[in-house]
Amino acid sequence: xxxxxxxxxxRRALIGVLAFAFSMVLLNHFIQLSTPRYGSWLNAPIExxxx
Amino acid sequence: xxxxxxxxxxxxxxxEAQEFHRVFMxxxxxFVALTLVxxxxxxxxxxxx
Numbered sequence: 334x335x336x337x338x339x340x341x342x343x344r345r346a347l348i349g350v351l352a353f354a355f356s357m358v359l360l361n362h363f364i365q366l367s368t369p370r371y372g373s374w375l376n377a378p379i380e381x382x383x384x
Numbered sequence: 385x386x387x388x389x390x391x392x393x394x395x396x397x398x399x400e401a402q403e404f405h406r407v408f409m410x411x412x413x414x415f416v417a418l419t420l421v422x423x424x425x426x427x428x429x430x431x432x433x
Contacts, residue, residue: 339398342394343396354415
């Protein structure tokens, strides 16, 4: 597996992986914010949902 | 025609590639562990199934 670094430039790959991971995390957080179940963790507490 | 002394396309020697891989995997495992803890906490708070 380490041989991948003989092919790909480590610095560029690292920047690429970090940028990709960051955009995925950003996207997922905003997706969750747009859902009814998790969309209120910032603005308003919903009534006790564990029923 | 090797572009550099190491003779590999990336320019890293075998030893450097192995060392970088070790550090890369440590970082990745840290990210996975952190994400796992976050998901466990969220599940305890509000399960999604």
